[in-house]
Amino acid sequence: MSVSGLDHFNVCVIGAGVVGLAIAKMLSDKFDSIVVLEREKMIGSGISSRNSEVVHAGIYYPTGSLKAQLCVRGKQLLYEFCQQYKVPHRKIAKLIVASHEQQVEDLIKLKHKAEDNGVLDLQQIDKQGLAEREPEVAGIAALFSPSTGIVDGHSLMLAYQNFAEQNGCLICLNSIFQAAEKHGDDYIVDVVSVGERYKFKCDILINAAGLDAQATARCIEGVGEFVAPPLYYCKGSYFSLTGCSPFKHLIYPMPEANTMGLGVHATLDLSGQVRFGPDTEYQPQPDYSVPEKKRAKFAEAIKRYYPALDPDKLVPAYAGVRPKLQAQGAAVRDFEIHQTQTGLIQLFGIESPGLTASLAIGEYIGNLVSQ
Numbered sequence: 001m002s003v004s005g006l007d008h009f010n011v012c013v014i015g016a017g018v019v020g021l022a023i024a025k026m027l028s029d030k031f032d033s034i035v036v037l038e039r040e041k042m043i044g045s046g047i048s049s050r051n052s053e054v055v056h057a058g059i060y061y062p063t064g065s066l067k068a069q070l071c072v073r074g075k076q077l078l079y080e081f082c083q084q085y086k087v088p089h090r091k092i093a094k095l096i097v098a099s100h101e102q103q104v105e106d107l108i109k110l111k112h113k114a115e116d117n118g119v120l121d122l123q124q125i126d127k128q129g130l131a132e133r134e135p136e137v138a139g140i141a142a143l144f145s146p147s148t149g150i151v152d153g154h155s156l157m158l159a160y161q162n163f164a165e166q167n168g169c170l171i172c173l174n175s176i177f178q179a180a181e182k183h184g185d186d187y188i189v190d191v192v193s194v195g196e197r198y199k200f201k202c203d204i205l206i207n208a209a210g211l212d213a214q215a216t217a218r219c220i221e222g223v224g225e226f227v228a229p230p231l232y233y234c235k236g237s238y239f240s241l242t243g244c245s246p247f248k249h250l251i252y253p254m255p256e257a258n259t260m261g262l263g264v265h266a267t268l269d270l271s272g273q274v275r276f277g278p279d280t281e282y283q284p285q286p287d288y289s290v291p292e293k294k295r296a297k298f299a300e301a302i303k304r305y306y307p308a309l310d311p312d313k314l315v316p317a318y319a320g321v322r323p324k325l326q327a328q329g330a331a332v333r334d335f336e337i338h339q340t341q342t343g344l345i346q347l348f349g350i351e352s353p354g355l356t357a358s359l360a361i362g363e364y365i366g367n368l369v370s371q
């Protein structure tokens, strides 16, 4: 194959979700030419547009895991970035509520785990403290997390895009990555961009394709023995609450065993609208419908901490799909970021807290490519 006439980029990022864009933003200070390929007509059309938009504190994840480290670091970077670039966000704080005595012990364990993760601002409050902060919430104790917040995810992605583009990065929408092969020190990347076949060369190839990361990995030749981890789709549905918010903060129950999800919690968006979710539902293929029949199950979970709920005020909202690396019921797995060989970096299982961690993931990859 004659490759001498092909365009050349330092870096190609596959996927313009919050993670691919954050990587482009963080690398755009280091490299002259970066191209981001996005299959859809808009940035952030994948997992990044169907989540809770919570800036997580870093409480739940196993100490030392990438999830814990990148969440704590990412939260700091995210707040600084949002402040500097005027991305709408609010440090609204969150309460994790214990409903019965056994959960109080678990609450204390959770506080210790958070401290081991570097989250040092959690406050344990009793029943009265909870009632003062949130009169509508039932519980016998709670953890108050002042550094948890909410962010407008789409504005955040636009701000990453603007930053990267101002540094010369090219973000190509409607551009579908087809395949890549190693050619000397370069990758030859094959893409269909706005219906046209196009090939180019790059030094560093980054697979940040979210739910398609494993399928994308299979189209990259010359990765030796590397086998991508398995992928399991885990849907999370949301219901919104009509009317005014009964809460001032985000309200979470104690997390489910295995941290499969964080339990059906109450989040507020920046306009003050409450939504409950996400639940967890493994499925063979992504499906984004939210059936009415889920209402009863949601109501049951919500009433444990919000007994005054009127189930008729719950309206099916939307669903997102997590790219889990573990099968249902199996031990929780960490983010996986593989540098399979010089020049190829692949990200798998970037579920929550991927939005919070996005800039820290970009920073982590920046360090990998500088080594």
Ligand SMILES: Cc1cc2nc3c(=O)[nH]c(=O)nc-3n(C[C@H](O)[C@H](O)[C@H](O)COP(=O)(O)OP(=O)(O)OC[C@H]3O[C@@H](n4cnc5c(N)ncnc54)[C@H](O)[C@@H]3O)c2cc1C
Residues within 6 Å of the ligand: 014, 015, 016, 017, 018, 019, 020, 021, 037, 038, 039, 040, 043, 044, 045, 046, 047, 048, 049, 050, 051, 052, 053, 054, 055, 056, 175, 176, 177, 178, 208, 209, 210, 211, 212, 216, 235, 236, 237, 278, 319, 320, 321, 322, 323, 350, 351, 352, 353, 354, 355, 356, 357
């Ligand atoms: C229900 C739910 C709730 C969540 N809540 C939170 C939360 O509150 N806080 C938090 O921090 N995190 C949360 N997350 C996690 C967070 O949303 C994700 O970690 C993050 O959005 C992942 O971003 P991404 O860029 O990796 O993936 P995506 O946003 O899916 O981006 C990947 C992109 O790659 C593109 N692509 C795929 N294949 C190709 C191809 N062949 N060619 C070109 N482009 C391609 C896709 O179109 C897509 O746009 C939640 C996730 C879910 C599912």
